[in-house]
Structure formats: C-alpha cells, structure tokens
Amino acid sequence: MKVNLSQESSYWTQRYNENRMGWDIGYISTPLKEYFDQLTDKSIKILIPGAGNAYEAEYLFLNGFKNVFVLDISKTPLDAFAKRVPNFPKSQLLHDNFFTLKGNYDLIIEQTFFCSFVPTKENRSAYVSQMSKLLGKHGKLVGLWFDIPLTGDMEKRPFGGDKTIYLSFLDKHFSVITFEKCYNSIPERQGNELFGIFKKN
Numbered sequence: 001m002k003v004n005l006s007q008e009s010s011y012w013t014q015r016y017n018e019n020r021m022g023w024d025i026g027y028i029s030t031p032l033k034e035y036f037d038q039l040t041d042k043s044i045k046i047l048i049p050g051a052g053n054a055y056e057a058e059y060l061f062l063n064g065f066k067n068v069f070v071l072d073i074s075k076t077p078l079d080a081f082a083k084r085v086p087n088f089p090k091s092q093l094l095h096d097n098f099f100t101l102k103g104n105y106d107l108i109i110e111q112t113f114f115c116s117f118v119p120t121k122e123n124r125s126a127y128v129s130q131m132s133k134l135l136g137k138h139g140k141l142v143g144l145w146f147d148i149p150l151t152g153d154m155e156k157r158p159f160g161g162d163k164t165i166y167l168s169f170l171d172k173h174f175s176v177i178t179f180e181k182c183y184n185s186i187p188e189r190q191g192n193e194l195f196g197i198f199k200k201n
C-alpha cells in the first residue's frame with residue numbers, strides 16, 4: 001500500500017488537534033486487558049501499530065511487559081504518550097508508517113487500526129501481508145475488528161466488514177486460533193466487534 005507519509009500524518013494529526021477522536025475510549029479496552037492478563041511470558045516483543053494514545057501499551061508497560069513498541073504515523077499521540085508514561089523508553093515510540101516498517105515481533109495488537117484506512121482490496125491485502133512480515137515464526141496477531149457493515153462509502157470511517165470478509169484476507173497468511181463475536185466488549189461496542197487470535201502460517 002502506498003502511503004503518503006506527510007499527507008496521512010497531517011490528516012491524523014489534525015484529527016488529534018481538533019479533538020475529533022471518536023475511536024479513543026480513554027482507557028484500555030476490556031477484551032485486550034483480559035487477553036493481556038492471561039499472558040505469562042512478559043519478555044515477549046509486542047507491537048501496537050496505529051496505537052494512538054496507546055492505553056494498551058501503558059497498561060502492558062506498567063504491568064511488567066518492557067518489550068512493547070508503540071507505532072503511529074502521527075507524532076501527536078506519541079508525544080502525549082511520552083508525557084503520560086515518562087518512564088517508557090523513547091526508543092520504543094516509533095513515528096513511522098506501518099506499511100514500510102521493518103522488524104520482528106512476537107505479538108501484534110489490533111484495535112481500530114484496520115478499520116481506519118480505505119478498505120480497498122489492495123490496502124487490506126497489504127495490511128495482512130505486512131502483519132505477517134512483521135511477525136516472527138510463532139508470531140500472533142491479536143485484537144478486535146469491527147463487525148459492522150462495509151458500505152460502499154470510501155470516506156466514512158470506521159470502515160467495517162464481517163468475519164467472512166476479514167478471513168478472505170487473513171487466511172492468506174494466518175491460521176485462526178479464535179475469531180468470534182466478542183463477549184466482553186466495552187458497552188459502546190457491544191455486539192459490534194469480533195475478537196481474534198491468529199497464528200502466522
């Protein structure tokens with residue numbers, strides 16, 4: 001996927017500056033918190049792409065996961081995060097484009113990132129292949145995908161989908177461990193999201 005870094009960065013920075021961040025719930029979402037709480041190996045290398053204010057990274061870091069990387073194309077939420085969590089290593093705050101990032105992670109977390117870019121086949125395929133590239137041999141992609149209609153409107157975020165649509169992309173590089181209607185969503189998202197754990201093929 002070709003991303004114009006400065007254009008994308010400006011778009012998202014403007015949304016943060018104008019406080020138009022409907023996606024930002026202000027705390028770690030329950031499904032991700034409960035997933036993290038059952039992880040036993042705190043040394044794993046975790047990437048949170050399109051992390052925004054990254055309440056998940058804050059929670060992980062304060063709970064002993066020190067190998068967490070926060071990625072965003074906009075510097076604004078990264079700066080806010082650095083202020084909020086001053087002990088978090090600056091070298092683990094990545095101001096970069098997900099689609100060209102290089103690295104090797106054990107776990108990548110999805111939350112309202114997939115739904116944020118234009119839902120063309122090209123973009124969705126690029127997301128899945130890039131996720132796969134960024135994961136190591138036994139790597140996992142874990143997170144939440146909106147279970148809301150994908151309309152033809154290419155302007156209106158968040159862009160939705162359903163299990164079948166998502167699997168048509170994810171199946172190319174991942175095996176499903178679980179991908180089900182989320183039972184512990186936050187109230188505002190109840191019934192509107194899927195929780196998935198995918199293992200890299």
Ligand SMILES: C[S@@+](CC[C@H](N)C(=O)[O-])C[C@H]1O[C@@H](n2cnc3c(N)ncnc32)[C@H](O)[C@@H]1O
Nearest residue numbers: 012023050051052072073074097098111112116
């Ligand atoms: C809808 S917001 C979601 C933020 C966060 N995941 C949350 O749940 O609050 C999408 C985020 O992805 C970032 N983003 C968009 N395109 C990106 C890209 N190509 N690489 C890295 N970050 C990107 C935006 O700056 C924004 O912070």
